[in-house]
Amino acid sequence: MNARADTDVVHRFVAERQDVRGQFVRLGAAWLALREHGDYPAPVRELLGEATCAAVLLASTLKFEGMLTLQLQGNGPVRLLVAQCSDDFRIRAVARYDAARLEGGFRELAGDGQITVTIETSRTGARYQGIVPLAGESLAASLEHYFASSDQVPTVVRLAAEDAGAAGMLVQRMPSQGGVQAEEAEATEASRSREADLTFGIAGAALTGLGADELLRRPAAELAQRCLPGLDVRLFEPQAVRFECRCSAERVAGVLRSIGEAEVREILAEQGAVTVTCEFCHRPYRYDAVDVEQLFAAAGAISPGSPRVN
Numbered sequence: 605m606n607a608r609a610d611t612d613v614v615h616r617f618v619a620e621r622q623d624v625r626g627q628f629v630r631l632g633a634a635w636l637a638l639r640e641h642g643d644y645p646a647p648v649r650e651l652l653g654e655a656t657c658a659a660v661l662l663a664s665t666l667k668f669e670g671m672l673t674l675q676l677q678g679n680g681p682v683r684l685l686v687a688q689c690s691d692d693f694r695i696r697a698v699a700r701y702d703a704a705r706l707e708g709g710f711r712e713l714a715g716d717g718q719i720t721v722t723i724e725t726s727r728t729g730a731r732y733q734g735i736v737p738l739a740g741e742s743l744a745a746s747l748e749h750y751f752a753s754s755d756q757v758p759t760v761v762r763l764a765a766e767d768a769g770a771a772g773m774l775v776q777r778m779p780s781q782g783g784v785q786a787e788e789a790e791a792t793e794a795s796r797s798r799e800a801d802l803t804f805g806i807a808g809a810a811l812t813g814l815g816a817d818e819l820l821r822r823p824a825a826e827l828a829q830r831c832l833p834g835l836d837v838r839l840f841e842p843q844a845v846r847f848e849c850r851c852s853a854e855r856v857a858g859v860l861r862s863i864g865e866a867e868v869r870e871i872l873a874e875q876g877a878v879t880v881t882c883e884f885c886h887r888p889y890r891y892d893a894v895d896v897e898q899l900f901a902a903a904g905a906i907s908p909g910s911p912r913v914n
């Protein structure tokens with residue numbers, strides 16, 4: 605069995621002729637790249653992996669162009685956790701935590717708090733936001749609560765993460781499509797609806813029963829079929845998921861210029877170099893004396909209203 609084949613992808617699947625659908629995501633190399641420069645303690649790392657998969661699952665259920673941000677805020681030792689996924693499945697994530705107090709399960713780590721899901725559309729810049737309180741004993745349970753309250757779509761979610769990988773799967777009971785116009789429409793729809801309820805119940809129980817190890821390693825097709833036993837399951841072509849942080853040397857240079865030359869030179873004098881670390885990927889951007897010189901020489905050249913043309 606080659607588990608790698610179904611890694612760093614998100615898969616949609618459906619039960620044919622049923623109003624039940626699912627999504628499956630598994631991360632390997634993308635997960636390692638995401639925290640390449642970070643060093644998270646195991647409990648934070650696991651929660652971060654689960655949240656990243658949750659963001660991918662959310663993004664995969666929606667039609668949008670832009671960025672989806674899942675933010676978990678609470679009064680536990682994991683104060684803040686942010687996972688982002690674009691419409692084309694570029695991911696990044698960050699956690700802020702109190703290392704001295706990392707004990708217990710999800711609720712001990714997150715405390716009382718909330719999950720905020722924000723969608724920023726790239727074309728119009730419009731923002732949509734949904735907020736739910738943390739519920740149940742897992743991030744998956746909170747996510748189920750989110751789907752139930754924001755989309756009114758019954759959803760079962762399963763998430764798992766470890767050092768080398770992270771995975772997530774959900775099954776949703778979609779609203780019936782309707783569209784039957786004949787006399788027997790009502791009877792047909794009622795029967796179809798009962799069937800979908802039954803399928804969703806079975807799928808939810810199967811998904812909940814999946815071990816973390818299976819979710820992290822078994823082939824996607826097998827997992828989808830196990831959630832929809834005895835049914836004609838269609839697994840759609842996978843879409844690639846990859847880590848990509850939006851930070852860059854140009855953005856960091858912009859931040860330093862906005863701080864101002866005097867202050868940057870002060871830090872340089874004190875520390876011998878100015879280091880700015882990206883909050884998301886922990887990549888350090890280091891500026892020595894020569895770099896700082898160039899930074900402000902260039903700023904002078906391009907600053908608006910400057911009469912100088914170099």
Ligand SMILES: [Zn+2]
Nearest residue numbers: 849851882885
């Ligand atoms: Zn970055």
